[in-house]
Structure formats: structure tokens, C-alpha cells
Amino acid sequence: xxxxxxxxxxxxxxxxxxxxxxxxxxxxxxxxxxxxxxxxxxxxxxxxxxxxxxxxxxxxxxxxxxxxxxxxxxxxxxxxxxxxxxxxxxxxxxxxxxxxxxxxxxxxxxxxxxxxxxxxxxxxxxxxxxxxxxxxxxxxxxxxxxxxxxxxxxxxxxxxxxxxxxxxxxxxxxxxxxxxxxxxxxxxxxxxxxxxxxxxxxxxxxxxxxxxxxxxxxxxxxxxxxxxxxxxxxxxxxxxxxxxxxxxxxxxxxxxxxxxxxxxxxxxxxxxxxxxxxxxxxxxxxxxxxxxxxxxxxxxxxxxxxxxxxxxxxxxxxxxxxxxx
Amino acid sequence: xxxxxxxxxxxxxxxxxxxxxxxxxxxxxxxxxxxxxxxxxxxxxxxxxxxxxxxxxxxxxxxxxxxxxxxxxxxxxxxxxxxxxxxxxxxxxxxxxxxxxxxxxxxxxxxxxxxxxxxxxx
Numbered sequence: 001x002x003x004x005x006x007x008x009x010x011x012x013x014x015x016x017x018x019x020x021x022x023x024x025x026x027x028x029x030x031x032x033x034x035x036x037x038x039x040x041x042x043x044x045x046x047x048x049x050x051x052x053x054x055x056x057x058x059x060x061x062x063x064x065x066x067x068x069x070x071x072x073x074x075x076x077x078x079x080x081x082x083x084x085x086x087x088x089x090x091x092x093x094x095x096x097x098x099x100x101x102x103x104x105x106x107x108x109x110x111x112x113x114x115x116x117x118x119x120x121x122x123x124x125x126x127x128x129x130x131x132x133x134x135x136x137x138x139x140x141x142x143x144x145x146x147x148x149x150x151x152x153x154x155x156x157x158x159x160x161x162x163x164x165x166x167x168x169x170x171x172x173x174x175x176x177x178x179x180x181x182x183x184x185x186x187x188x189x190x191x192x193x194x195x196x197x198x199x200x201x202x203x204x205x206x207x208x209x210x211x212x213x214x215x216x217x218x219x220x221x222x223x224x225x226x227x228x229x230x231x232x233x234x235x236x237x238x239x240x241x242x243x244x245x246x247x248x249x250x251x252x253x254x255x256x257x258x259x260x261x262x263x264x265x266x267x268x269x270x271x272x273x274x275x276x277x278x279x280x281x282x283x284x285x286x287x288x289x290x291x292x293x294x295x296x297x298x299x300x301x302x303x304x305x306x307x308x309x310x311x312x313x314x315x316x317x318x319x320x321x322x323x324x325x
Numbered sequence: 326x327x328x329x330x331x332x333x334x335x336x337x338x339x340x341x342x343x344x345x346x347x348x349x350x351x352x353x354x355x356x357x358x359x360x361x362x363x364x365x366x367x368x369x370x371x372x373x374x375x376x377x378x379x380x381x382x383x384x385x386x387x388x389x390x391x392x393x394x395x396x397x398x399x400x401x402x403x404x405x406x407x408x409x410x411x412x413x414x415x416x417x418x419x420x421x422x423x424x425x426x427x428x429x430x431x432x433x434x435x436x437x438x439x440x441x442x443x444x445x446x447x
Contacts, residue, residue: 168328169397171404172427174403174408175407175419178414234439240439241443293334293338294329299338300338300357301338301341301342301360301361301364304364305335305364309434310329312431312440314423314427314430315431315441315444316440318444319443
């Protein structure tokens with residue numbers, strides 16, 4: 001499939017002043033989704049998200065049109081998200097895809113937590129993340145496309161089942177499953193949960209701070225503390241482990257921002273439960289990604305090496321279990 | 326033996342990567358080359374530290390479980406004991422074992438990972 005040519009044909013439908021698309025380039029070639037950047041010849045900067053032909057969907061992933069509808073719904077809450085310009089039809093020749101505005105900024109956590117360019121916005125970023133999460137969680141459920149619902153016990157059971165399908169024998173995971181099962185919080189009224197709110201999916205501008213929440217593929221209805229805990233998982237602190245929120249802020253700033261924007265009260269212990277479950281989930285995901293190497297489906301060195309990231313989640317889980325012992 | 330992947334699997338993936346080393350330097354290739362360098366460094370560390378790590382793990386398992394056996398067998402017994410509830414997840418002796426194991430594994434897999442400093446630094 002010739003993506004640049006298809007985008008050029010689509011251009012006049014995206015803007016009345018455009019005749020063609022230029023500078024089309026693939027930004028990332030994930031196994032489940034491709035991201036392309038391109039410009040219209042009237043200067044409009046855009047992004048194409050598309051599912052490659054024959055790609056397996058992530059286990060819980062929704063169709064892309066669904067993701068686009070979610071982003072539109074999230075925009076109505078005031079949360080910063082890219083503007084959806086077009087959901088592709090079969091006649092667009094791009095397969096399952098949508099087009100959105102391209103935001104300016106950085107998604108690489110390593111740069112956001114370290115580069116001097118972000119020194120100005122970094123101190124306010126955790127508070128801002130709290131505010132934005134409160135906005136997302138305030139979405140009216142009637143506005144949303146249909147979504148799966150889960151809670152702490154459900155998520156635990158789901159990931160334990162995935163782990164049991166694997167032949168790996170990891171005592172730290174076994175201990176963590178039993179520990180978290182015993183300390184799982186009672187369910188609350190489900191809200192819209194982004195499901196992957198962390199460095200990598202947050203577009204941060206050096207002056208404007210958080211300007212876009214990306215990748216809504218894993219959104220669902222669930223416990224609001226899930227999103228607050230996930231961004232505190234140590235695997236995306238990029239060395240800045242003393243700053244639990246994404247390597248750039250502390251728990252209180254996140255919770256204060258959440259409360260300031262009208263979010264319901266969330267106890268730190270509930271957040272930390274979800275943080276620990278987040279480390280465990282990420283560990284199981286690493287094992288699953290390694291499985292695609294072991295089965296021969298993806299023989300790349302990347303898929304082999306990700307299996308050795310399981311130990312990072314184990315060291316984090318041991319620390320969390322010791323702290324609560 | 327460390328599994329998921331084993332050192333042999335990593336070596337096989339590296340061999341495959343090096344064999345294909347004819348393509349243009351596209352961003353994906355540059356990224357994979359960096360991953361390959363990390364894999365080579367990991368294999369060097371495992372060659373130096375792997376045997377002692379496994380011996381230490383096996384010895385701790387034998388004490389914790391009060392039985393003798395090879396590493397794979399004892400490790401499986403510990404997993405079963407945790408799953409059945411025979412050993413509590415926050416049993417201090419268990420946590421000592423998991424802590425020592427995590428430290429020895431991260432020294433091979435990812436010695437720069439900040440979770441190590443966090444665990445030791447508290």
C-alpha cells in the first residue's frame with residue numbers, strides 16, 4: 001500500500017485549501033499500529049494512525065474508529081487531546097485509519113524528565129497531569145462509545161490468567177498476585193479510564209506543558225485510581241525514581257491537581273495499589289511480548305530482549321512489597 | 326538458568342540480526358542495532374555473573390523450602406507454595422530471597438536500572 005499517494009489523494013477532503021499532502025514519513029512502526037506524520041500543502045500539520053494489514057489487535061484494543069470517537073468525547077471534557085480531522089473510509093485506500101492534528105512537543109520520557117528545555121514546565125507537570133485526569137474521568141458516560149468495564153480484582157484475574165498461559169515460573173509474580181489479591185480495593189462507580197496514561201503517550205511542550213494525551217487504544221471504564229497509579233510505575237521514571245509521577249513530580253502534586261479540577265478523593269494507598277498492579281501488568285506484558293519471539297512470530301532481537309525487562313518489574317515489586325510488609 | 330529468554334535464545338536473535346546486516350540505516354534498523362549492542366553487553370555480564378547468581382538462588386531456595394533439589398525444581402516448588410498459600414506473599418524469609426534474586430538478576434539484565442538504587446537506597 002502506498003501511504004504517501006493515498007494521503008495526497010485524501011488531502012483535498014481534509015482542507016478546502018489543500019491540493020496534496022507532502023512530507024509523509026512513518027514515525028513508528030509498532031506491530032499493532034503505524035503512525036505517519038504529514039503536512040497538507042496549505043501548511044496544516046497532521047498525523048495518520050493506521051492499523052497495518054493483517055496486524056493482530058492488542059488484546060484489549062478497540063477499533064481505530066472507536067479510538068477516534070473516544071478522543072472526540074475526551075475533547076468535550078476540556079482535556080488536551082489532538083483534534084480528530086477525519087476517520088477513514090474504505091475508499092480512502094488507507095485501511096483502518098484516522099487523521100488528527102499534529103501537536104508540537106515531546107513524548108520521550110527521557111527528554112521530559114532530564115532535558116533543560118523542560119525545566120520550566122517540569123515542576124508543574126504532575127499537578128497538571130492530575131487536573132487532566134480529573135477532566136478525563138469526568139467524561140459523561142452517555143457520550144462514549146461502548147467500552148469494557150473492569151475493576152481491581154478483574155484486572156488482577158485477567159493478568160494472572162495471561163501469566164498462567166505462559167511457562168515462566170517467577171516467584172515474585174506469584175507473591176505479587178496473592179499480595180495484591182488480598183489488598184484489592186473495593187470497586188467504585190466506573191469512570192472513563194485512559195488506560196495507558198504515562199510518559200510516551202503524553203505530548204509535552206517546553207513552554208505550554210502537557211498539550212495532548214495520546215493513544216486511547218486501551219481506554220475502558222474502571223477505577224479512576226488506575227490512571228493515577230499507572231503513571232507512577234517506576235519503569236517510566238527514566239532514572240528519576242525519587243519523583244514517582246513519571247519521573248517529574250510527587251504524589252501529592254498529582255493528587256492536588258486531581259482534587260483542584262474536581263476529581264473525587266483518591267487515597268494514596270489506593271493509587272499505590274494500582275501502581276504495584278501496574279508494575280505487575282507491565283512485567284506480564286514483557287513476558288507476552290517475549291512470547292512472540294519464543295513462538296517464532298517475531299524473531300527480532302527487540303522481542304527477545306524485552307523478556308529481560310521482567311526483572312525490572314520484579315525489583316520494583318520487591319521494593320513495594322517490602323514497604324507494605 | 327535464566328529464561329525468557331535464555332542466553333542461547335538471545336545469541337540466536339543476535340546471530341539473525343547480524344546476518345541481515347545489509348539493509349539501509351533506516352530508523353528502525355538504528356534502533357535495533359542499539360538493542361543488539363545492549364544484548365551483547367548483557368550476554369557478557371551473564372557469562373561472568375550467571376553461574377554465581379544461579380548457585381546463590383538455588384542455595385537460598387533450598388534453605389527457604391527446607392529441601393534439596395536443582396534450581397528449576399526448587400523454583401517451581403516455591404511458585405507452587407506461593408500459589409497454594411503455603412508460603413505467605415510477605416513472609417520475611419521469602420522477601421529476603423526475592424530481594425537477593427532481584428538484585429542478582431538486575432545486575433545481569435539491566436545494571437543501570439534505577440529500581441536497584443531505589444531498593445538499596447531506602
